Amino acid sequence: MNSAKFxxxxxxxxxxxxxxxxRAVMPADATQIFINALEEDNHTxxxxxxxxxxxxxxxxxxxxxxxxGHVHHIIWRHGWETHDVTEASQQQLFQMLQQSDAIxxxx
Numbered sequence: 001m002n003s004a005k006f007x008x009x010x011x012x013x014x015x016x017x018x019x020x021x022x023r024a025v026m027p028a029d030a031t032q033i034f035i036n037a038l039e040e041d042n043h044t045x046x047x048x049x050x051x052x053x054x055x056x057x058x059x060x061x062x063x064x065x066x067x068x069g070h071v072h073h074i075i076w077r078h079g080w081e082t083h084d085v086t087e088a089s090q091q092q093l094f095q096m097l098q099q100s101d102a103i104x105x106x107x
Contacts, residue, residue, distance in 0.1 A: 004050040006097045008058060011107040012043035017070040018061065018106075019044055025057050041107065050098065059093035062106065077103040 010018060015035075023033070030049040036042060048054045065071045066086075076085045078099045085096065085104075096102055 004100050006048050006050050006055070006058070006099075006102040007104070008046040008048065008062075009042045009103065009105045010044040010046070012040045014065070014071060014106050015044040018065050021065075022046060022058070022061055025061060026054060030054050041105070050100070050102075052098075055094050055097040058097055059090050062093055062104070063090035071106055073105075073107040075105040077105070 026048065030051065032047045034045040048058065062071060062074065074084070074086045074088070076083050076096050078101065085092065088096070097104070
């Protein structure tokens with residue numbers, strides 16, 4: 001049985017700023033990291049097991065890095081839906097990450 005997951009796709013610039021912090025706070029057994037050095041917009045993909053803990057940690061990191069000016073644009077995808085959620089609160093980011101198969105593109 002597969003666990004529910006969410007995906008964070010980081011641009012090369014965001015990855016350079018956030019990846020080490022995400023590695024430090026996200027449980028290693030709940031996260032897989034894939035790096036595509038040839039792709040600038042989808043440079044790093046984090047596939048995370050969906051739990052309250054991982055969703056909360058990811059939402060907190062995204063909100064913090066956005067506040068520090070390292071995140072400029074966030075797109076949320078769920079099924080056929082695509083929304084610009086750049087201005088979403090930390091709580092809203094958390095709720096979006098809890099949607100099954102959610103994808104966040106972070107630039």
